[in-house]
Amino acid sequence: MFDKVNVAERIFWIGVNDRRRHLFENIWPLPTGVSYNSYLICDEKTALIDTVDFTAGNSFVDGIEKYLAGRPLDYLVINHMELDHSGEIKEILQRFPDVKIVGNATTKRIFEAYFGIIENFLDVGRGATVDLGYHKLSFTLTPWVHWPETMMTYDTTEKILFSGDAFGCFGTLDGGIFDDEINFDFYSDEMLRYYSNIVGKYSPMVQKALAKFADVEIKCVCSTHGPIWRDDPSKVIGLYDKWSKYEADAGVVIIFASMYGNTEKIADYIGRKLAENGVRNIRIHDVSKTHISYLIRDIWKYKGVILGSCAYNLEMFPLMEQLCRELEHTGVQQRKLGIFGSYSWNGGGVKNLLKFAERIGWELVSDAVELHGIPKYEDLTRCDGISKSMAEKILMTE
Ligand SMILES: Cc1cc2nc3c(=O)[nH]c(=O)nc-3n(C[C@H](O)[C@H](O)[C@H](O)COP(=O)(O)O)c2cc1C
Ligand SMILES: [Fe+2]
Numbered sequence: 001m002f003d004k005v006n007v008a009e010r011i012f013w014i015g016v017n018d019r020r021r022h023l024f025e026n027i028w029p030l031p032t033g034v035s036y037n038s039y040l041i042c043d044e045k046t047a048l049i050d051t052v053d054f055t056a057g058n059s060f061v062d063g064i065e066k067y068l069a070g071r072p073l074d075y076l077v078i079n080h081m082e083l084d085h086s087g088e089i090k091e092i093l094q095r096f097p098d099v100k101i102v103g104n105a106t107t108k109r110i111f112e113a114y115f116g117i118i119e120n121f122l123d124v125g126r127g128a129t130v131d132l133g134y135h136k137l138s139f140t141l142t143p144w145v146h147w148p149e150t151m152m153t154y155d156t157t158e159k160i161l162f163s164g165d166a167f168g169c170f171g172t173l174d175g176g177i178f179d180d181e182i183n184f185d186f187y188s189d190e191m192l193r194y195y196s197n198i199v200g201k202y203s204p205m206v207q208k209a210l211a212k213f214a215d216v217e218i219k220c221v222c223s224t225h226g227p228i229w230r231d232d233p234s235k236v237i238g239l240y241d242k243w244s245k246y247e248a249d250a251g252v253v254i255i256f257a258s259m260y261g262n263t264e265k266i267a268d269y270i271g272r273k274l275a276e277n278g279v280r281n282i283r284i285h286d287v288s289k290t291h292i293s294y295l296i297r298d299i300w301k302y303k304g305v306i307l308g309s310c311a312y313n314l315e316m317f318p319l320m321e322q323l324c325r326e327l328e329h330t331g332v333q334q335r336k337l338g339i340f341g342s343y344s345w346n347g348g349g350v351k352n353l354l355k356f357a358e359r360i361g362w363e364l365v366s367d368a369v370e371l372h373g374i375p376k377y378e379d380l381t382r383c384d385g386i387s388k389s390m391a392e393k394i395l396m397t398e
């Protein structure tokens, strides 16, 4: 016997936790792991919605066979082809050779590049539905959230949205699987880190996807990572709406690049002055210490961004340059910007941060400040304008 996790009548969560992997997509740190969620519908016909990462091994498909108890798997719905969800497809095809693959034309193209030609394919890109008996599935194309083939599956009977990566977060499911069984605070920051680094670049496409569901009743959201949102799905849908419109909270993230501490000293001074000017959410990060995914998350979280760099071979510090480049790729908008730096010869950090400011188009709240050598108190006070103006702009729009 085994404990079945019922999402709704005849629908089961059959996800797996990955506590072993250090980096998701070999880039994003996983200090609290990640879950890969898959869903099995055992109706008059049977359907599996997405699979999991191949690291789950045979246990995943063994589990499906237990649920099916000798019945065939009729459909495999593929909302997303990324390998953290398609990793077990090969095994599924071996054990259930008659399974019908459900996707769209782009899914088929990627599928065949991974697993070879498929004959038994149902293209639902033009509105076809799948009738499982009690459950009836419809499909909505949501291209570029965050791959070109991504789509979402909607169970019209129970009003459940199987959303793929959308509304997903890092962090394993440690006992609690549903939103009413967990502490949301644990997952909310990791949901934003997932969004800002993986999905955020496609924010305009997220807006288009959300618009397609504006008039659809959604009682439960089943994502491919993290908790199932059945108690209050509107909470995470609201967050996606906010983030994809680049709306942020009243707060400031200061990120500095410093070899010997001069630039860090300026960062601390500016942070203190922000607090004196009434800003309550202030985070200061060292670009050399904190992984870029957390920096981008906090930039997505707060309206105010203050960047500081020492001069480095006539440029800004390389890791700050990497952050700036990534921000340009990501395209986050509507941020207020402050710039500072430190130099010993003829500068380089601030000059290049200003070029970044121009390219990204954020509003510079005050003139940039670049201090020469080891800063004295009187030098630091030249940064007062940055803190004061930033605080005013952040709090004004609160
Ligand atoms: C490898 C290296 C390259 C540097 N390049 C420049 C430069 O191009 N222009 C400049 O004015 N200072 C340059 N400096 C000096 C530092 O920018 C300066 O000492 C600054 O105050 C260091 O700030 P920090 O203490 O925050 O690291 C360089 C220093 C080092 C070690
Ligand atoms: Fe993905």
Ligand SMILES: [Fe+2]
Pocket: 082, 084, 085, 165, 224, 225
């Ligand atoms: Fe994923």
